[in-house]
Amino acid sequence: MKSETPKLVLTLVVICVIAAAALSIVYKITYPKIRAEAVKEMRATLDRVLPEATAFDEPGVPEEILEQKEGVKAIFIGYNQNRDITGIAAVVEGAGYQDYIQLLVVVSADLKEIKSIEILDQKETPGLGSRITEKEFLDQFKGELKEEYDAITGATVSSTTIINLVNKAIEDLAKIIEPEEVEEEGTSEEEPSGEEVEEAPEEEPEVDAETEASPEWNGTPTPGWNET
Amino acid sequence: MSQQLFKDFVKGLWKHNPVFRLILGMCPTLAVTNVAINGLAMGLATSFVLIFSGIVISLIKDFIPSKVRIPCYIVVIASFVTIADLFMAAYYPPIHAVLSIYVPLIVVNCIILGRMEAFAGKVPLKRAFADAFGMSLGFTWALILLASVREFLGFGTVFGATILGAWYPQVLMMKLPAGAFITLGLLIGLMNIVSRKKHV
Numbered sequence: 001m002k003s004e005t006p007k008l009v010l011t012l013v014v015i016c017v018i019a020a021a022a023l024s025i026v027y028k029i030t031y032p033k034i035r036a037e038a039v040k041e042m043r044a045t046l047d048r049v050l051p052e053a054t055a056f057d058e059p060g061v062p063e064e065i066l067e068q069k070e071g072v073k074a075i076f077i078g079y080n081q082n083r084d085i086t087g088i089a090a091v092v093e094g095a096g097y098q099d100y101i102q103l104l105v106v107v108s109a110d111l112k113e114i115k116s117i118e119i120l121d122q123k124e125t126p127g128l129g130s131r132i133t134e135k136e137f138l139d140q141f142k143g144e145l146k147e148e149y150d151a152i153t154g155a156t157v158s159s160t161t162i163i164n165l166v167n168k169a170i171e172d173l174a175k176i177i178e179p180e181e182v183e184e185e186g187t188s189e190e191e192p193s194g195e196e197v198e199e200a201p202e203e204e205p206e207v208d209a210e211t212e213a214s215p216e217w218n219g220t221p222t223p224g225w226n227e228t
Numbered sequence: 229m230s231q232q233l234f235k236d237f238v239k240g241l242w243k244h245n246p247v248f249r250l251i252l253g254m255c256p257t258l259a260v261t262n263v264a265i266n267g268l269a270m271g272l273a274t275s276f277v278l279i280f281s282g283i284v285i286s287l288i289k290d291f292i293p294s295k296v297r298i299p300c301y302i303v304v305i306a307s308f309v310t311i312a313d314l315f316m317a318a319y320y321p322p323i324h325a326v327l328s329i330y331v332p333l334i335v336v337n338c339i340i341l342g343r344m345e346a347f348a349g350k351v352p353l354k355r356a357f358a359d360a361f362g363m364s365l366g367f368t369w370a371l372i373l374l375a376s377v378r379e380f381l382g383f384g385t386v387f388g389a390t391i392l393g394a395w396y397p398q399v400l401m402m403k404l405p406a407g408a409f410i411t412l413g414l415l416i417g418l419m420n421i422v423s424r425k426k427h428v
Binding site (some may be wrong): 004007008012015016023027033121123125126127128 | 262288291292293295296299300303304306307310311314315317318319321325328329382400403404
């Protein structure tokens with residue numbers, strides 16, 4: 001009887017080691033593709049929400065803002081050919097009814113006007129909470145900032161989350177952008193060019209190209225679009 | 229022998245259909261079947277896991293002491309689920325995004341562990357494969373049928389193709405889990421009627 005235990009342990013260890021090895025190989029094979037897919041998707045979204053921009057810059061988000069449970073997780077600044085800011089896109093995240101909701105809030109350079117709102121990720125109840133992705137709901141945010149927005153009937157929690165996140169995005173952006181803009185008087189010429197991501201007309205699917213172009217992109221711990 | 233194999237294969241399609249007969253794997257069945265394409269994707273992902281786990285477990289069954297067989301099965305199943313999850317994320321991101329949490333949850337789909345315990349862990353490779361293949365097809369068609377009915381009643385479309393126009397008042401209940409329970413109950417009832425007539 002006592003001799004059985006080592007065999008049990010050994011069997012489990014062997015199976016687990018083989019499984020772990022197989023999984024790490026599959027992970028290695030698929031990771032670049034998953035990564036590239038996420039980067040491509042983000043770039044496509046940015047091109048859609050900021051069509052006038054020819055180049056994007058991703059400045060890091062300060063620690064104290066990243067640490068918040070709800071708030072801005074990443075920002076992208078779009079520039080046109082004259083190096084004027086055409087708009088700022090902020091990824092905000094917060095708890096919805098079912099799971100975290102990830103939003104992209106696109107605002108004008110002075111943070112006074114909302115250009116558009118996009119839902120990046122949501123798992124709300126289909127048919128009820130998921131109606132936050134509808135155009136009619138999201139379009140009400142466009143334009144100058146308002147005091148109140150309408151919620152969707154039957155989806156109060158999901159709607160309120162979006163409204164709060166939009167307000168939070170503006171609040172966080174003010175903290176991130178405002179001090180930089182003051183500094184920018186002296187350093188604006190050199191600063192963005194170093195971190196800037198030149199937009200290629202044809203997106204290369206190779207992840208290496210993207211990684212080299214924007215090292216800070218991968219460095220930012222942005223939960224959501226690199227999740228597996 | 230080949231007759232035996234055919235029997236192993238065919239029983240999953242109707243007589244022992246995992247969804248309509250064994251009533252196994254209800255979590256994905258009820259959760260993701262709001263539109264037909266999701267049903268198809270979930271069916272294929274589950275099939276992949278079921279077939280490969282069946283093959284591997286049938287091959288290694290002689291080395292596994294019966295006391296630890298369940299943990300061993302689960303490790304094998306979980307590995308294949310993770311592989312399926314990673315490949316879907318890499319090559320079919322839109323479908324992966326829709327199925328989201330239900331892909332990892334294939335691990336706890338009781339059809340898979342059930343077939344491993346009842347079949348693959350006891351029979352030679354050929355029979356295990358025939359069984360897993362039949363069960364996979366049975367599960368997939370059941371999911372597609374269920375999802376098509378719900379999509380038709382809930383959205384007026386099937387596989388995204390509009391059948392009932394904008395005038396159709398979409399039935400919210402069919403999009404929600406309650407619609408899955410009701411549709412499943414009715415389909416099982418319908419299958420019972422058909423089976424009874426066949427026997428007479």
